[in-house]
Amino acid sequence: MQSMTGFGSREAEIKELGRVYVEIKSINHKSSEIISKLPEGMSWLEEKIKKVIEARLRRGRILCLMTLTGGKSKSVFTNTQLLKDYMSGLRRIRRYTHCKDEVTLGTLISLPGVVSLADNKALLRKKWPVLKKLVTEALASLIASRKREGGVLAAYLLARLRHLNALVDSIGRCFKKAVAAKLENFLSDEEKENFLKVSDISEELQRVAFHIRNFMRTLKGAGPKGKELDFIAQEMQREINTTGAKSFDVLITSRVIEAKSEIEKIREQLQNIE
Helix, strand or coil, X not given: CCEXXXXXXXXXXXXXXXXXXXXXXXXXXXXXXXXXXXXXXXXXXXXXXHXXXXXXXXXXXXXXXXXXXXXXXXXXXXXXXXXXXXXXXHHHHHHHHCCCCCCCHHHHHCCCCCEEEEECHHHHXXXXXXXXXXXXXXXXXXXXXXXXXXXXXXXHHHHHHHHHHHHHHHHHHHHHHHHHHXXXXXXXXHXXXXXXXXXXXXXXXXXXXXXXXHHHHHHCCCCCCHHHHHHHHHHXXXXXXXXXXXXXXXXXXXXXXXXXXXXXXXXXXXXXXX
């Protein structure tokens, strides 16, 4: 079982690209949302990275950060045609204004568009398999982190379920004692029957017990299960609410309140399970 919260990273020296650092972190989310923050000019890699992550993770808000230090991922580009147009325009301005100031190299390279940094796309495409390996390793580190936290959450949920199961058993025993004492106060079978119609919680308790077993079975299964577990917990909550509404005994009501609290704790933690 995986939590939706985790962190993973990898760093490597890649020939011609320099030092490459990849960081992937995730937090809980109702579905899957993948965001990539890549170096300037590498946005075309976003879809490739998204596919790598989607193949391994189903839920969570996932942020992938990549940085490059050094290397040759960029080169200096000089727009010579634009420079010629600037020079031609400057000559016309000089003739028109009779200005004798000399045009310096610093002035020329500061003109918009003359000199810029160009992305070495051919190099980046050639290096994608190496970058993909780095992303995959960072993703594996993230998944290991999510599994560790998932194990902690699973232990917590099992403890809550055991307590909930004990409360359900206790409610059942309290109900048998309370209903036996209550029935002694009725004179006719009809009164007893009418009382049991509105007060009997046996079926509700049986359904809660079934949902607890189903929850445990699902919890131990493989694959993403957060949404399924939350649905089962909702069903448990519904049956316990009905049990509380039918209660005629203070002790039963007290146990029901405890059971509700346990289910709320369970549902709160389920929000962070994939």
